[in-house]
Structure formats: structure tokens, C-alpha cells
Amino acid sequence: MSLPLELVKLRDEIRGYAKQAGLDFFEVVFELLDYDQLNSVASLGGFPVRYPHWRFGMQYDQLSKTYTYGLQKIYELVINNDPSYAYLMKANNIVDQKLVMAHVYAHVDFFKNNTWFSKTNRKMIDTMANHAVRIREYMEKYGVDKVESFIDRCLSIENLIDPFLPFQPKKRSKTKEDEEAQPPQVGRLRVHRSYMDSFMNPPEFIEEQKRKLQKEEGQSKRVPLSPQKDVLKFLLEYATLETWESDILSMIHEEAYYYAPQWQTKILNEGWASYWHSEIMTKRALKDSEIIDYADHHSSVTAMQPGKVNPYKVGIELLRDIEDRWNKGKFGKEYDECDDLVIKKNWDKKLGLGRQKIFEVRRVCNDVTFIDEYLTPEFCERLELYTYHFNRRTNQYEISDRDFKKIKEKLLFSLTNMGQPFIYVTDGNYLNKGELLMLHQYEGVDLDVHYSKETLKNLSEIWRRPVNIETEVDGQKKLLTYSNGEFSEKFL
Amino acid sequence: MLYSVKRDHARFRSIVKGKIKSDLKKYIIHGEMLARKGKDTVTIPLPQIDIPHFRYGDKEKGGVGQGDGKPGDPISGQPGEADGSGEAGNQPGEHVLEVDVTLQELAEILGEELQLPRIEPRGHKTMRVIKDRYTGISKVGPDSLRHFKRSYREALKRQISSGIYNSETPVVLPIRKDLRYRSWRSTVEYENNAVIIYMMDVSGSMGDEQKEIVRTEAFWIDTWLRSQYKGIETRFIIHDATAKEVDEDTFYKTRESGGTLISSAYKLCQKMIETDYAPSEWNIYPFHFSDGDNWSGEDTKLCMDILKAEILPRVNVFCYGQVESRYGSGQFYKDLKEEFGDAQELLRDAKVTNYSEQVILSKIENKEGIIQSIKDFLGKGK
Numbered sequence: 001m002s003l004p005l006e007l008v009k010l011r012d013e014i015r016g017y018a019k020q021a022g023l024d025f026f027e028v029v030f031e032l033l034d035y036d037q038l039n040s041v042a043s044l045g046g047f048p049v050r051y052p053h054w055r056f057g058m059q060y061d062q063l064s065k066t067y068t069y070g071l072q073k074i075y076e077l078v079i080n081n082d083p084s085y086a087y088l089m090k091a092n093n094i095v096d097q098k099l100v101m102a103h104v105y106a107h108v109d110f111f112k113n114n115t116w117f118s119k120t121n122r123k124m125i126d127t128m129a130n131h132a133v134r135i136r137e138y139m140e141k142y143g144v145d146k147v148e149s150f151i152d153r154c155l156s157i158e159n160l161i162d163p164f165l166p167f168q169p170k171k172r173s174k175t176k177e178d179e180e181a182q183p184p185q186v187g188r189l190r191v192h193r194s195y196m197d198s199f200m201n202p203p204e205f206i207e208e209q210k211r212k213l214q215k216e217e218g219q220s221k222r223v224p225l226s227p228q229k230d231v232l233k234f235l236l237e238y239a240t241l242e243t244w245e246s247d248i249l250s251m252i253h254e255e256a257y258y259y260a261p262q263w264q265t266k267i268l269n270e271g272w273a274s275y276w277h278s279e280i281m282t283k284r285a286l287k288d289s290e291i292i293d294y295a296d297h298h299s300s301v302t303a304m305q306p307g308k309v310n311p312y313k314v315g316i317e318l319l320r321d322i323e324d325r326w327n328k329g330k331f332g333k334e335y336d337e338c339d340d341l342v343i344k345k346n347w348d349k350k351l352g353l354g355r356q357k358i359f360e361v362r363r364v365c366n367d368v369t370f371i372d373e374y375l376t377p378e379f380c381e382r383l384e385l386y387t388y389h390f391n392r393r394t395n396q397y398e399i400s401d402r403d404f405k406k407i408k409e410k411l412l413f414s415l416t417n418m419g420q421p422f423i424y425v426t427d428g429n430y431l432n433k434g435e436l437l438m439l440h441q442y443e444g445v446d447l448d449v450h451y452s453k454e455t456l457k458n459l460s461e462i463w464r465r466p467v468n469i470e471t472e473v474d475g476q477k478k479l480l481t482y483s484n485g486e487f488s489e490k491f492l
Numbered sequence: 493m494l495y496s497v498k499r500d501h502a503r504f505r506s507i508v509k510g511k512i513k514s515d516l517k518k519y520i521i522h523g524e525m526l527a528r529k530g531k532d533t534v535t536i537p538l539p540q541i542d543i544p545h546f547r548y549g550d551k552e553k554g555g556v557g558q559g560d561g562k563p564g565d566p567i568s569g570q571p572g573e574a575d576g577s578g579e580a581g582n583q584p585g586e587h588v589l590e591v592d593v594t595l596q597e598l599a600e601i602l603g604e605e606l607q608l609p610r611i612e613p614r615g616h617k618t619m620r621v622i623k624d625r626y627t628g629i630s631k632v633g634p635d636s637l638r639h640f641k642r643s644y645r646e647a648l649k650r651q652i653s654s655g656i657y658n659s660e661t662p663v664v665l666p667i668r669k670d671l672r673y674r675s676w677r678s679t680v681e682y683e684n685n686a687v688i689i690y691m692m693d694v695s696g697s698m699g700d701e702q703k704e705i706v707r708t709e710a711f712w713i714d715t716w717l718r719s720q721y722k723g724i725e726t727r728f729i730i731h732d733a734t735a736k737e738v739d740e741d742t743f744y745k746t747r748e749s750g751g752t753l754i755s756s757a758y759k760l761c762q763k764m765i766e767t768d769y770a771p772s773e774w775n776i777y778p779f780h781f782s783d784g785d786n787w788s789g790e791d792t793k794l795c796m797d798i799l800k801a802e803i804l805p806r807v808n809v810f811c812y813g814q815v816e817s818r819y820g821s822g823q824f825y826k827d828l829k830e831e832f833g834d835a836q837e838l839l840r841d842a843k844v845t846n847y848s849e850q851v852i853l854s855k856i857e858n859k860e861g862i863i864q865s866i867k868d869f870l871g872k873g874k
Contacts, residue, residue, distance in 0.1 A: 040497040040498075043497055043500075044496075044497060049496070050496070052496060052499060052500060052503075053500060054500055054503045054504040054507055055500075055504070055543070056496075056497055056500040057497065057499075057500030057501035057502065057503055057504030057505070058500075058504045060497050060498075060500065060501045060504075061501055061504060061505070152543060155543045156543050156544055156545060157545070157546075158545075159545050159546070159547075160546070288652065288653065289649070289653060291652065292645060292648055292649055292652065296645070304558045304559065305558075305559075308557060308558065309555075309556055309557060309558060310558075383558060384558055384559055384560065385556055385557070385558050386556070386557055386558070386559075386561070386563075387554065387555070387556055387557075388554055388555060388556070388557050388567055389554040390554060394566070396566045396567070397554075397566065397567040398563075398564055398565060398566050398567065399557070399561045399562065399563050399564065399565045399566075399567060400554070400563055401563055402563070407556055410554065410555055410556045411556045414555055414556065419548075420545075420546070420547065421546055421547065421548055423546050440546070445548045445549070446548070446549050447546060447547070447548065447549065448547050448548060448549040449549070450544075451544045451545060451546065451547055452544075452546055454544035455544045455545055455546050458544065469546075
């Protein structure tokens, strides 16, 4: 449903403020939905059309229940597309609508300008609809259950991608010279007198040598040549899949890459949007009568619960911190080397570079670099951050430390590779039996063994041969195997 | 566009129901779904619906949190990243899916799984139940229903708009017209009345494990009977050598010591029925759980007399569950069996004598025995 006149006016007003503030966004199409429609769209990840799958129903179930019981409601939903689509809830009051619009324009600015989004598909709405059509066709042809189960298996490994792959230079495809350069020579025995050649190297002998050579060539070609992080892509290239299976896997692959930057920039993206809705609302858009509703709403979004890190809160606070530091010149060698806390606290060189700096951060950072570069001990203290661990003896989570280095380390660990373990394909012909071998690059934290086994099972159903993964369990190197319906483990 | 989600939703529900059915036995044994939330929903963690990924083991991971506390202090609640509000196209993160199943649904699943017959209630729909539901906010009402947050928000609004509010000294004083109250609507329904009277032996020999069994079993009995009767009441009696009525919490937690006189509980039960529950209007379900170690044969005889003369004529069924304790299984089960016969066997042999149909006996050896026991108790549709 398109917007009523009142909201159109508001949208134009907010859009004007956003432009003036220097935000640069794709056009945004706002749709007005009731709560049930909003929940439906949200459960499809914001897209009007997706392929049929139970997990969308599962999300719908959760959303509508949490909404009904008053536990939570979606307050903004926007998708990275050109033009972007954003949804407003009909029942929200005017203040909320304004806030959401301001928030959305900042998100879209982020989508458009942040470098990690630069390779994403900007016509994803069309692509998703296209996927839906193809998968529906397969379901009609091969049966809903069969296709859905295959999708389930693919989803089981959808996190095994390489988010940096889109940024690597394309491999040079083989040129003609490469092909022609020196075909390997067939081994012939040396002959001193040419008339002896047909005796020394009879045709049968040459044939045998040729076969030997081909065999050797085949063996030396290890697949993949070096460990490959994009397991999905490897499967697309080397697994023996039906055409429809391969097509579905390629769709899941594409969708995973579309979503990856959103996982990589959760804190920064939400922080950026919250920063701007706050700027636009408090400085420009709010009427006096609306201030309380706005404050109520804003504080509930940025509220911290004990034991949890709210990306909205950390994001907005860290951006404000950066703005403040660059306004006052609290950075660089001179500032870092100053050890007088009072001077440091009152440091103000009146540089006024803050705004410029946060626009730079929005352009080049993802969550990892954002935290790595700009998290300071003062900031951790102000936000009362701590690290926690699980105490096996008391069977509960306990605060471990408020040490800055440890906090930063833990935070970065949870953000690196989107908090997922690093898994690589190392051999597609393990033991020369066509088995798949993967490597879990151990970073000090064990895999969840139960989940790993189930994932191996799904994977082997795609690979159609036994699959193995090297990992470490309780300090011991182990090989987990799924083969012919059975799991096995052995020490390495 | 919305149609497709509804279809996905229906599909998801049916998968979940299937999942619950196959895992139901496991849940009952582990008692995992006992977290009662709100008035009539139960939260069941169902990690199986979570598509497996390679991921880190939860407990190993640890992480970063925020708030007060010294090193070593436990963190309240489940740590993890707060979801905030759903962002653009982000699928929910790494949390365990919890499927809310209403008790009604749960009972249906239970009934289907154990093939329980629906109960034929006695009596008429006589009980008039008035149900109040809070439905809105009004400007008048009793003080006890005053809505704090709303009232103060109104006051704050008024103060700011009239310029009284001073952010230096932020004092907010609601005046009469700021006050807001919760308002409700009443509806009248007629119900069959039913009462469950739980009796438990809390003598020294009943350990924590035995109580856990009783607790789990009572939960399922409760769930089933609630699905059959709307306005159900529950009463709780604990006994060792003497009996007393307690609330639900105490019922499961008390650990007494000392001897066992089962008759004390039966006497109290009888008194309860006489004073509060006229058999013509009530469906009455006494359940007794014990390890069966009664003090003396004499007391056992007294029990039988009370049962036959006072309790059995008034109740729908009388259920006795004997939990095996560290000291083995007691004599009381055998005594009841001799007196009333094994109801199941008698039914099979069609050799039904007086009251014997009303006495249902069940032995629960361990947690795995709970399902069979529920079937014993509720399988007759009484």
C-alpha cells in the first residue's frame, strides 16, 4: 500500500534533512503495511517474493507470536536494493514513522557507500523473485519434499563461503600461450642410429609411455590446488549434482554472498543509522509534543541488557566517540604519548574533523576494522564492558575480566569471519577414493561436535561420497568422518 | 505475496508437530519442557529445527557483555548478542529456536501419542466462570490498577508542554488527570468442574529423583486434564506420619523425614472432598504417589476402609503411583492390588468387581516408566 498524503509529506521532509546532512542514498520506496503483512515480509527477509521453504514460516511464527505477546515488534525493515524498499507499520504513531524514515535513509546511505556492500547485487528483489520461480518449477517437477530437503542440506553449509572472495582479483583465465607451451614429452629411449628407432621404440612401447604420462598427470592434479574457503563454490564445480540441484545450490550461494556484508557490518550499520536518526530527529524533525515518545523509543532500541552486547548501542556510542575525538584532536602520536590523564581528558585542539572522519569510517570499515581501529580503553570503561566465560563447576556464565585487551580480543573473535569457524576444503579426492577432506583451522575453540556431525551428514549427501573434517577436540587433533550412514572419529 | 508465507507457516507447524511427536518420549523423560511461561503456554526448546552448521561449541565460546559486576559474578540471563530489532534482511542470528506450543496443543499431541480417550465428564456444566481480561487503558479506575509508566508519561508530557519541567531537577509529579488505569472486560462461561488432589509421600525414603518423577508425571496429568476440563482446581497434600495441605511449590520441594502413615493423607483427602467438592457437581481425581513403604499392616487396612467407604464412591478414579526408591519398592502396591485387583488385568478378563474399575495402579520404576504410567492412569477415559 502506498503512503497516504500525510506520510508523503513527512517522507519528503525527512528526505530533505537527510540530504542536507550529506547522506547519499538510493531512492527509497516506502510501503505501509499492517502488522501481519509486516511480519510476513520480515519473515521473508524483507523480500516480497521468496521460494517456498518452511524456515520462512518458522520466522513468521516467531515474529507473530512475539508481536502478539507484546515481546517485540519490528520497527524498521529495509532492503539493500536500488531502489531500496522500506516498510512502515500502519499502527505506529507519527513520531515512530519519522524515526523509522530517518533511520532507513541512513541505512540506505550505508548500503550505497560502504565498500563491503559495493559488490552486492542491487537488483536482488528481481533475483529473489527469479529464484522463487525456478525453485517452484523444480518443486512441481521433482516434488516439494525432495526439493525442500535438498535446500535444507544446502542451508546447512551456507555459512561456508569466503566473504573476501568478491574483492580478490579475478584469476587470469588460461591464454593460448599457456595451452601451447610445451606439451609434456613422451618418454622415448635414446636412439643413436635413426634406423634403430622403430626397434628401440616400437609403437606398443610409445603407447604405454603415453598412458603412464597421462596417469601421472592425473595424479599430480590435486583438487583444489590450495585450500579453498568457499566450500559451496567447490561443490558447485566438483560435486556430482543433478542439473536442478546444481542450480539450487548456485542460488543459495548467491543469496549467501548477498547477505554476507550485512553480517560483517551489523554494529557499524546499526550504529550509523541510529546516529543519524538521532541527529535528524533531535535537531530537525521533532516537535515539542513528540519528544517523550521519541526518547522512550530511542532508549528502548539502544538499551543494554546485562550480559549482552547491543549492536545499536555500541555502534552509535563508538561513532559519537570517534566524532568527539576527531573534533578535539584526541588521536595521533602526540595524544597517545601523553601520560597526564587530566591533560588527556581536557584535550581539545578544536580540529572539527569529527563529521568528516565518521563519513570515512562509514565508507571503509566493517565491524572488525571498526572495533580494531577505534575501540579505546576509556570507551570500554564508559560502557562497562566485560568478558565472560562458562564455569563448568558452577554451571553458569561468569564475568571473567574488564581488561581492555581481552575485551577487544573477544569482541574481535566474535566478529571475525562473522563469528563462524574457519573451514576449508583441502582435498576433493582424499585417499584417492573421491572422499572430501576439509580442514577446520583451529583458533582455540572447539567445534560443536554434535552439530558438526549433522553437518557432515548433510554435506555427504550433497557430495555423495564420504566426507571428513580435520579438527581439534579437547586439545587432540582428530578426524571426523561420515561414511555410509555412520560417524567415526580417529586421532591424527 | 503474503499467501506464500502462510503456506510456509502451515508447513512449519506440521513439521514441528511431527518433530514433537517423535521426540515426545525424550522430552517427558528429561523433563525439559516444564518451563511454564505465562498462564497457558509452554516453551519448548527445539534445537532440532535449527539447521546444523559448523559452529563453535556454545559453552566454550564466552564473549563480551555489558553491565555491573566483579570478575567471578554470575551473569543473569542467557548471554549472547541482543537481537535488537530485526534489521534489513537479517535472518535471526545464532539463537536456539523456541517453539511456543499452547498447552491445548501439547495435550492434543500427548493424547494422540498415548492414544488417550477423551474423558466423559460427570455432572452438568454448572460452574459459572467469570473471566476478566485486561483489554485497555482508562482514565478512571481503582488505585490497585494504576498504570505507573503510562501515568508518569502523561505527567511528563504535561509538564514539558506547559514548561514546568526542568531538566536540571527532573521531578515528575502526576496530578489527578495524568493518572491512567488498566481496564478490563468480563465474560461469563459455564464449565464442568474438576479437581485434582495430589497426594505425595514425603517420608525419608523419597529422594530427589523420586520427586522429579512425580513432578514430571503430575505436569503431564495436569496438562491432559486441563485440556479436558476448563476450570480445573488443584490441591496438594503431603504426608509422612501426618498429612497437611500445602501449596504447589512446597509440594514438590518439601523433604520430610520419618515414618509413613498413608491413612493420614487419605483422611485429609476425604475431608477435603466432603467440605469442598460435592460429587454431584465435581469430577474428582485423587492421585497418590508413594514409595509404598507404609508403617504397618494395620494402617494399610485402615487405608482400604477409607478408600472403599469414603473416597471411591465420590471420585471419578483413584490413582496410585508407586515410585521405586533407593530402598526398592514397597508393599502398598501389592496390598492395593490384592484388595482391588489389577484394574488392567481385570478389564482384560472382564472380571470387574465393585470399585475395582475406579482404582488405577501404576508402578514407575524410573524416568523411562513415566509414559507407561500416564497411559495407565489416563487410558481409561474416566
